[in-house]
Amino acid sequence: GQSLEQPSEVTAVEGAIVQINCTYQTSGFYGLSWYQQHDGGAPTFLSYNALDGLEETGRFSSFLSRSDSYGYLLLQELQMKDSASYFCAVISFQKLVFGTGTRLLVSP
């Protein structure tokens, strides 16, 4: 089967840096994606890693280690608007399988 583990909740203050980890067990792995979802909103794509290493997009970075079946999303210079749920998702046999999500609460 396939499983993805993420922390259920993370809290941080404005301006801080936070890392959301994701470990996965899956077959037919192609890559790891990250999505953000605000309450009442639709998931929006943040990043995708197919190869090991760090991908940087503005304040957000994503990392993948295929040998460790592990990845993380790094959010820098946190803003209040970053309060949302963050999902890692693996592409396995061309299907997108989502983790259970991490709720990030950013306080002033």
Next chain:
Amino acid sequence: KAGVTQTPRYLIKTRGQQVTLSCSPISGHRSVSWYQQTPGQGLQFLFEYFSETQRNKGNFPGRFSGRQFSNSRSEMNVSTLELGDSALYLCASSLGTSNNEQFFGPGTRLTVL
């Protein structure tokens, strides 16, 4: 470029009824995937259509079905509704079938009474 649209946005049905949800992908996108989102189970893949063909299917009963039209618009149907089918149904489109970047619609909130 207009985003993914879904209709209706909200729907209330009773057990045993059936429902059809509609999704219009971003212009030029040929792949449409459907997901069910519930607080307990998270985001679960239902199926994916590409060029009017179902390419992948998740672990849902046969009551859940879908189709895609030649203009890439997609519909999903749930027959014999159960209370547990209450959920947010999300559709996502992408250019191809690699699925590494999907664009989600706002979803249809289905409540089964």
